[in-house]
Amino acid sequence: MSANGMEPGCPGSRRVARYLEPVELADVELLLDGAFPPLRGFLAADEVDSVRTRQRLRGGTPWPEPITLRVSDEVAAAEEIELRDVEGAPVAVLRNEAPWRDESGAYAAGPVQDVGDPSGVLRRMRPSAADVRAKLPPGPVLGVLPEQPLHHRELAQVRELAAEHDAHVLVLPRMSGPRPELLVQAVLAAEPELPGGTTIVPVPLVRRTDPKRDALLTAHVAAAYGATHLISEHPLEHAPLEVLEPPEVVRDQTDRWRPAAQVAPVDRRPDLSAERLRELLDRGEDLPGWFTTPAIAEQQRRMHPPLADRGFTVLFTGLSGAGKSTLARALRDELNRHDHRAVTLLDGDVVRRTLCEGLGFSAEDRSRNVRRIGFVAAEVARHGGAAICAPIAPYHDDRDAVRRMVAEVGGFVLVHVATPLGECERRDRKGLYRKARAGLLPDFTGVSAPYEIPGDADLVLDTSGLSQDEAVGRVVALLREQGWVGSWTSE
Numbered sequence: 001m002s003a004n005g006m007e008p009g010c011p012g013s014r015r016v017a018r019y020l021e022p023v024e025l026a027d028v029e030l031l032l033d034g035a036f037p038p039l040r041g042f043l044a045a046d047e048v049d050s051v052r053t054r055q056r057l058r059g060g061t062p063w064p065e066p067i068t069l070r071v072s073d074e075v076a077a078a079e080e081i082e083l084r085d086v087e088g089a090p091v092a093v094l095r096n097e098a099p100w101r102d103e104s105g106a107y108a109a110g111p112v113q114d115v116g117d118p119s120g121v122l123r124r125m126r127p128s129a130a131d132v133r134a135k136l137p138p139g140p141v142l143g144v145l146p147e148q149p150l151h152h153r154e155l156a157q158v159r160e161l162a163a164e165h166d167a168h169v170l171v172l173p174r175m176s177g178p179r180p181e182l183l184v185q186a187v188l189a190a191e192p193e194l195p196g197g198t199t200i201v202p203v204p205l206v207r208r209t210d211p212k213r214d215a216l217l218t219a220h221v222a223a224a225y226g227a228t229h230l231i232s233e234h235p236l237e238h239a240p241l242e243v244l245e246p247p248e249v250v251r252d253q254t255d256r257w258r259p260a261a262q263v264a265p266v267d268r269r270p271d272l273s274a275e276r277l278r279e280l281l282d283r284g285e286d287l288p289g290w291f292t293t294p295a296i297a298e299q300q301r302r303m304h305p306p307l308a309d310r311g312f313t314v315l316f317t318g319l320s321g322a323g324k325s326t327l328a329r330a331l332r333d334e335l336n337r338h339d340h341r342a343v344t345l346l347d348g349d350v351v352r353r354t355l356c357e358g359l360g361f362s363a364e365d366r367s368r369n370v371r372r373i374g375f376v377a378a379e380v381a382r383h384g385g386a387a388i389c390a391p392i393a394p395y396h397d398d399r400d401a402v403r404r405m406v407a408e409v410g411g412f413v414l415v416h417v418a419t420p421l422g423e424c425e426r427r428d429r430k431g432l433y434r435k436a437r438a439g440l441l442p443d444f445t446g447v448s449a450p451y452e453i454p455g456d457a458d459l460v461l462d463t464s465g466l467s468q469d470e471a472v473g474r475v476v477a478l479l480r481e482q483g484w485v486g487s488w489t490s491e
């Protein structure tokens, strides 16, 4: 296969392969599961236009969100597209009947068909929307599509509405985010607190940016699985089922959650705020018994381990000679002495001789270099380690890509080593500035290639006015302030 993900294929076969991003894979799975009826594939231009302008498909069926697949021009030109998951296993085939393009790029459009051998473990375990519908009892069905674990308050709301509408409960945990299987486990742990016979089926419904359209799409998915009612914070127009606002429930003096109407204001006890919950989880402290059950708490802790058990990345960025490597090494030594994590140093020279061998200093190669470093750093952080990186990383977009990769799995601190160019040039440890000024070294950062000053640095250090120990001390202080490392006194 070629580097762009296309299969050379036989002449005239017009079939290419395309790797799916996790969000795209989720849409393909929902289409295959029959969770987006009447959609059977990615939308053509006229349908997208109709959905955008009047929130309906051309045939008149209300539909909130254009389900589209952006592709390269080459893939858009193919007749059939084999859709593959990140590991390269085929998931589905798209018959590209109506490719289109707009100012944002090219899109493939047409029905998707199962390749018969679903590869994802969760997908294998997951019944189709029709299977779920067929097994539901007759009568009202209350749909719940949580993105977070259900704790006592939410569970009381579900019980309250289920009783009021005499409804069977259908919980469809939304598998989005970095560890979707953990949310499923957390929701399953709530089963004893849900009405008897509750149906729980995970769905890979990723959050859309517009909250209203997201809520409406959720309603369509819930209806596809057989819900007649849906708990939703958003009052929705043209929803395919009845939307119910979560009822107000409060904690009483005995720590039971009851409808607000039954508990006098003086007898109400406060709930745990989202910030306080995060604080307790970050510190690894117990969640109160009135807030959740021990089984749900255990799963919630797996989803959100204490900061001390999670990894982080420190990315030093700055001009050549600014002091990145020096500070990175000193920070590594400091952490090795005092912190329990394994520390990985991804320093420029070593990285360019190994992971990024063969890359030069064009904007494109620098971008590849920095993003590869970010990928490795995110893996280190994912496994609870500390990664310290020290590339020049001159472009905002690349630094931001690293931030996003790492932040999904752990902590991220961007340190701008902002030593002025004049001082870096005076140091000129490797004689590179002299060469660059003499025109012997092209594209040299700060001289003949750009350095985009970070507007989003978590810390700015100018080593011309700061000793090495002071500089490292400031990085450690920031990590400590954010809860990533504990207290120690440096000797």
Ligand SMILES: Nc1ncnc2c1ncn2[C@@H]1O[C@H](COP(=O)(O)OS(=O)(=O)O)[C@@H](OP(=O)(O)O)[C@H]1O
Pocket (backbone or CB within 6 Å): 319, 320, 321, 325, 348, 352, 361, 365, 366, 367, 369, 370, 390, 391, 392, 393, 394, 430, 432, 441, 442, 443, 444, 445, 449
């Ligand atoms: N044209 C050009 N521009 C900048 N730097 C150059 C160049 N050519 C070689 N070098 C040496 O390579 C080191 C920078 O590599 P990085 O991987 O950190 O750069 S980047 O993040 O990909 O921009 C950098 O090392 P540091 O001085 O440690 O920063 C230089 O020694």
Ligand SMILES: Nc1ncnc2c1ncn2[C@@H]1O[C@H](COP(=O)(O)OP(=O)(O)O)[C@@H](O)[C@H]1O
Pocket (backbone or CB within 6 Å): 318, 319, 320, 321, 322, 323, 324, 325, 326, 327, 390, 417, 427, 429, 463, 464, 466, 467, 468, 471
């Ligand atoms: N406070 C300081 N922090 C870091 N480096 C300093 C400091 N003061 C002087 N230097 C010197 O500046 C140079 C920085 O080089 P280096 O760490 O390789 O920078 P970079 O990795 O950013 O190219 C080293 O020779 C180092 O000894």
